[in-house]
Amino acid sequence: MNPSSTHNLSNLTPGETALISNIDADNSLFHRLAALGFRNGKRVELVRCASFNGPLHVRIGSTDIILRRIEASRIQIQTS
Numbered sequence: 001m002n003p004s005s006t007h008n009l010s011n012l013t014p015g016e017t018a019l020i021s022n023i024d025a026d027n028s029l030f031h032r033l034a035a036l037g038f039r040n041g042k043r044v045e046l047v048r049c050a051s052f053n054g055p056l057h058v059r060i061g062s063t064d065i066i067l068r069r070i071e072a073s074r075i076q077i078q079t080s
Contacts, residue, residue: 018077
């Protein structure tokens with residue numbers, strides 16, 4: 001990825017980290033993601049991707065979360 005560029009979480013490759021810059025989701029999804037720790041400015045790491053466009057394993061701090069790709073595509077990130 002380009003230095004200091006903005007993408008969505010589903011574009012990361014395993015092992016990459018980024019900062020959450022925005023969550024573009026309806027109210028219920030926004031609150032569910034916030035309850036899991038997805039907030040602007042938080043560092044997120046993509047641990048692994050499941051085969052065949054399956055879910056993503058992400059880590060925020062010491063918490064591991066499995067997200068569907070459609071949810072991950074709503075989370076805008078900024079890489080450094």
